[in-house]
Amino acid sequence: MLQRVEHELHRRRRSRNIGLLVVLLAFVVLVFGLSVVKITQGDMMQGYDHRPRASMLPRDPNPPAPNAGPVAAPGTPAAVGGPDAAAGGQP
Numbered sequence: 001m002l003q004r005v006e007h008e009l010h011r012r013r014r015s016r017n018i019g020l021l022v023v024l025l026a027f028v029v030l031v032f033g034l035s036v037v038k039i040t041q042g043d044m045m046q047g048y049d050h051r052p053r054a055s056m057l058p059r060d061p062n063p064p065a066p067n068a069g070p071v072a073a074p075g076t077p078a079a080v081g082g083p084d085a086a087a088g089g090q091p
Contacts, residue, residue, distance in 0.1 A: 072078035
């Protein structure tokens with residue numbers, strides 16, 4: 001039988017490939033671990049679609065009263081006469 005002799009170049013290349021394999025596996029484990037931690041935190045994750053969302057805005061420190069009536073837009077007949085105009089009174 002022939003004895004197989006490994007060349008020096010092949011031995012060095014194999015050790016470099018194993019080193020690269022270790023680095024790539026470490027990177028994959030790191031990304032997977034970060035993903036698992038982010039998912040298990042339970043926070044509401046939303047993608048950024050370049051549009052403002054009410055869920056991302058800070059809370060209003062002075063919210064309107066819950067029973068506040070509607071406000072007429074400027075320039076409409078209800079807004080011109082004041083508060084009595086909306087109720088049907090004369091300005």
